[in-house]
Amino acid sequence: MSTPRFLDLPPGVTPQKLETPQGAFAALEALPVSGVVERWPALLVPGLTGSKEDFIAVLMTLAQSGRRVVAVDLRGQYETPGPDDPAAYTCAALGADVDLLAQAIGGGDPVHLVGHSFGGLVAREAVIDGRTRFASFTLMSSGPAGVEGRRARNGRQIMEEIPTLGLEHLWHHRMEPDALAADVSDEILAFLRKRLLTNSPTGLACMAEQVLSMYDRTDELRQIEIPTLVLYGEHDDGWSPETQSETAARLGAECVVVPGAVHSPAVEAPETTAAALVRFWNAAEKHYLDTRSNAM
Template sequence: MSTPRFLDLPPGVAPHKIETAQGTFAALEALPVSGVVERWPALLIPGLTGSKEDFIAVLQTLAQSGRRVVAVDLRGQYETPGPDDPGAYTCAALGSDVDLLAQTLNGGDEPMHLVGHSFGGLVAREAVIDGRTKFASLTLMSSGPSAIVGERARNGRALLKEVPVRGLEHVWATKMEPEALANGVPDEIIAFLRKRLLANSPTALSRMAEQTLNAPDRTDELRQIEVPTLVLYGEHDDGWPSDLQSEMATRLGAECVVLPGAAHSPAVEAPETTAAALIRFWNAVESPHLDTWSNAV
């Protein structure tokens, strides 16, 4: 059976397994199709019900800017197994996993850019604040300063209520599949979304939903780290309101980029403009340091 078209991996992108002290993490690794790796690498963290596949549309473009780019499934997500212990899925615990992934991937030899989408932004924020890894930059993609609100908050409360009692199959059949069908999502994508949801650890999904609904505002703590930060979101984002994300950027002293036509998943909905914004930001961060680092190694 052939791979569905939307999951065909672009040239330079391949499945990857990352072996760590916390177990094996499933990943997609992208390398330049032409040229060499000459810029700092990047690690991409997906959202609550997402996975590494959410970044497929941007991976080749990002890598072609001269860097290694790795998108991962967090513990308990899709193709990365996780324990039954709810404590493994707090933002702090998952942030520690991100530290470990970054240190495993680059061996501490060079700075690494970090991108977190939605819930992944809350996790990435923890990895920066805990200070175990000095990241080159942080991008908060469609991710707010504290607990999520609005329709996505209602969806999170439904997950928290229904998954432990009725299971993931019930959530798919009564909520996610009808929404996908109503939105005209192609059959092959619906099949993948079902496979992905059911592969998640129910414990992980419930605990992550709880974390998203109760996240504290750590903006002031993040600002103290003084890591170059980009706040990036679609103009039609239905997660955290635009004004909250814009205000967060101001509090962080961060650059803020609003992507026309995109909603909550810019890497899917506006891949080229998303990739262009990330590359421009990363290159700007690297410019004052790259010659010095190159001479040092």
């Protein structure tokens, strides 16, 4: 299990509440420690059992590229409240939330969008629905359809156990043993427990169903004219590296494999991951400006 370095926020990173027509979303906002914000902002969307804290290790580096960078908790995740209505947690509904968040963050400018794992499936909905103009899109450790392998089994357990046995059971019988096997510190163990138990049970169960059943929208995504990056760890155990490489080829997208990383490159190899994102974002902005210049 990957664990975020969260106990001390890096310089320039602060907790925020983002107000949208759908309500307030908990966020971590990163601004440059030195220099000014001169490039387009970025929005980072976490995975199924994750949260904004999963991006802490990359936030300062990303912001130092001259950007406002915002990582959020989705509706029903950790510090963002959510309703008991299962319809609020479909990929389409959560994607509509991402639209609102991007519009709030961008303030009229295009926004770079990054979705990790299940967050990639959610963010993809926002790109395809066309309500928001994005500067670029990154699928981080995310696949074309439902999750595969061991993580698919975990998803089924979450979906089946939460409605009958609850989050405490899931923690003690699934999540805590994994964390102890990974030899995490007591402080991080306490955070992981608090994070899981603060989730909306309805939301987590419904998101698990979505990550298992989501259908392939790669061909639809390819029709959207947006710079796209597929980034994943060389040992990914969510969607296989082969599946993600094939997705990149189908999209005609750039593909970055992070050496040594598994399913959470932003945690397991933060400097490599941040460098790849900054390079991709800068290239996407240059391409946009060059295209506009040639069109005049």
